Amino acid sequence: MANHDSSVAIVGVGLAGIPDAKGKSELTLQAEAAVAALKDAGLTTADVDGIFTASNDMSWIPSVLVAEYLGIDAKYTDATNIGGSSFEAHVGHAAAAIAAGLCNVALITYGSTQKSRRSRSLGAAGPVRLTNQFQDPFGLPVPLGAYALAAKRHMHLYGTTSEQLAQVAVSTREWATLNPLAKMRDVLTIDEVLASTMIAEPLHLLDCCLVTDGAGAIVITSANVAAGSRKPPVWVLGHGSAHTHATIGNMKHLTQPSSTDSGRRAFEMAGVRPDEIDVAEIYDSFTITPILSLETLGFCGLGEGGPFVTDRGTGPTGSFPMNTSGGGLSFCHPGMFGVFLLIEAVEQLRGESGDRQVPDAKLALAHGTGGALSSSATVVLARG
Amino acid sequence: MSDIERPAPQPDADSAPFWAATLEGVLLVQSCLDCERGIYYPRSVCPFCMSENLTWNLASGRAIINTFTIVHKAPPAFAGEVPYVVALVDLPEGVRMLTRIVGCEVGDVHIGMDVEVEFSPLTDVAALPYFHPVA
Numbered sequence: 001m002a003n004h005d006s007s008v009a010i011v012g013v014g015l016a017g018i019p020d021a022k023g024k025s026e027l028t029l030q031a032e033a034a035v036a037a038l039k040d041a042g043l044t045t046a047d048v049d050g051i052f053t054a055s056n057d058m059s060w061i062p063s064v065l066v067a068e069y070l071g072i073d074a075k076y077t078d079a080t081n082i083g084g085s086s087f088e089a090h091v092g093h094a095a096a097a098i099a100a101g102l103c104n105v106a107l108i109t110y111g112s113t114q115k116s117r118r119s120r121s122l123g124a125a126g127p128v129r130l131t132n133q134f135q136d137p138f139g140l141p142v143p144l145g146a147y148a149l150a151a152k153r154h155m156h157l158y159g160t161t162s163e164q165l166a167q168v169a170v171s172t173r174e175w176a177t178l179n180p181l182a183k184m185r186d187v188l189t190i191d192e193v194l195a196s197t198m199i200a201e202p203l204h205l206l207d208c209c210l211v212t213d214g215a216g217a218i219v220i221t222s223a224n225v226a227a228g229s230r231k232p233p234v235w236v237l238g239h240g241s242a243h244t245h246a247t248i249g250n251m252k253h254l255t256q257p258s259s260t261d262s263g264r265r266a267f268e269m270a271g272v273r274p275d276e277i278d279v280a281e282i283y284d285s286f287t288i289t290p291i292l293s294l295e296t297l298g299f300c301g302l303g304e305g306g307p308f309v310t311d312r313g314t315g316p317t318g319s320f321p322m323n324t325s326g327g328g329l330s331f332c333h334p335g336m337f338g339v340f341l342l343i344e345a346v347e348q349l350r351g352e353s354g355d356r357q358v359p360d361a362k363l364a365l366a367h368g369t370g371g372a373l374s375s376s377a378t379v380v381l382a383r384g
Numbered sequence: 385m386s387d388i389e390r391p392a393p394q395p396d397a398d399s400a401p402f403w404a405a406t407l408e409g410v411l412l413v414q415s416c417l418d419c420e421r422g423i424y425y426p427r428s429v430c431p432f433c434m435s436e437n438l439t440w441n442l443a444s445g446r447a448i449i450n451t452f453t454i455v456h457k458a459p460p461a462f463a464g465e466v467p468y469v470v471a472l473v474d475l476p477e478g479v480r481m482l483t484r485i486v487g488c489e490v491g492d493v494h495i496g497m498d499v500e501v502e503f504s505p506l507t508d509v510a511a512l513p514y515f516h517p518v519a
């Protein structure tokens with residue numbers, strides 16, 4: 001970390017519309033988050049020359065739309081959508097673009113009004129095409145059912161229990177009680193998770209992420225610009241992304257997502273080992289998701305994720321601080337959570353996390369999972 | 385039953401032979417004539433070796449459950465059918481299929497169970513290959 005000449009740093013983060021958009025559109029929310037992030041960095045829209053966003057429903061050219069709304073003429077654009085991990089992938093793409101001199105100040109945004117528009121559903125109706133013709137007619141709730149299939153297989157192979165899955169939700173809720181922006185702030189018990197409505201076995205309602213509104217934005221730039229930023233830069237030490245399948249029927253090993261690959265490359269690039277990470281933000285679309293990620297990222301062995309979350313402890317009193325915002329399970333989940341993992345990691349490394357601050361956090365991991373355990377993207381961050 | 389139309393396969397050039405066979409109560413699985421691996425879902429190009437030299441085989445109809453979930457809160461079109469079992473099953477032809485397990489109590493389904501195909505009528509272009517426990 002001595003030489004940052006070719007490095008890139010996150011210099012601004014912003015949130016908006018969490019958990020309720022209060023009548024504003026997802027475009028408005030993204031603009032608010034972008035302005036907050038740019039003010040945080042001490043920059044303006046006039047400084048931005050790279051724009052990155054992903055959307056499931058806002059526009060067929062979402063990065064172009066966000067840039068137009070903000071009055072940004074971009075010379076580098078990226079609307080990569082690989083699901084909830086898109087924004088960790090955007091960090092990698094932005095870092096590469098900045099290092100190659102293709103842009104200098106990159107703005108990553110995401111926003112959704114999924115809750116207000118009641119747009120989340122569990123599945124399709126009517127004629128279905130392409131690969132969906134081999135999935136949707138069988139009634140698998142998506143994406144939840146895919147994660148249920150993986151969870152069931154994990155339980156079969158390793159003896160993972162519903163209580164261990166529930167522990168993820170309980171520990172994450174403990175963090176949420178410390179986050180004034182979190183949607184769910186009442187203490188949760190394992191019994192309450194197990195007593196909540198069964199959706200698709202073994203996943204109960206409280207094993208599943210929230211449905212909320214919300215937006216987030218991040219500003220990434222070169223070491224030169226970062227040198228003059230308002231706040232200490234957070235350096236991007238390493239990044240990696242990978243994907244293996246789109247639909248769950250095409251996943252080879254149901255308990256081993258491509259985080260094995262994205263994580264290995266991110267850690268190698270960073271020159272960091274998993275046991276050196278001080279705070280981990282690991283996508284929790286469902287309680288099984290971070291368990292699979294912990295194993296494949298190398299925080300524990302394959303099959304050890306269940307005991308890891310109960311024995312190490314991932315809550316405020318545990319020895320492995322994970323999802324310190326309250327995560328997608330209890331903070332917010334506007335369709336895709338990846339950008340919020342990064343924002344929380346940055347705030348932790350800057351020491352700005354208030355009651356939920358992890359003391360002296362120097363190294364953070366943000367790891368996204370997208371689709372049906374389809375895509376993975378990992379970012380290793382360090383405080384300046 | 386739900387008023388919402390059930391999702392139904394819309395066959396294309398890749399999938400038409402597969403769905404046409406289901407109407408005859410026949411399970412066809414593709415394989416590659418070059419690398420000899422099984423392929424599912426049907427394609428025009430082998431995902432293992434890029435060969436376009438693919439063929440259709442009559443499947444044995446047998447499979448083993450790799451994993452499953454009992455669905456209690458279903459997509460709207462399936463709301464009237466809960467609880468039901470959606471599973472991934474491994475065929476001896478070397479492919480994995482997403483399917484339904486029928487013909488037994490949902491609580492009796494288990495990983496490793498031997499199952500056998502049957503066809504559930506759906507539309508005039510496709511029947512759905514479901515699996516039931518081998519007697």
Ligand SMILES: [Zn+2]
Nearest residue numbers: 416419430433
């Ligand atoms: Zn082949």
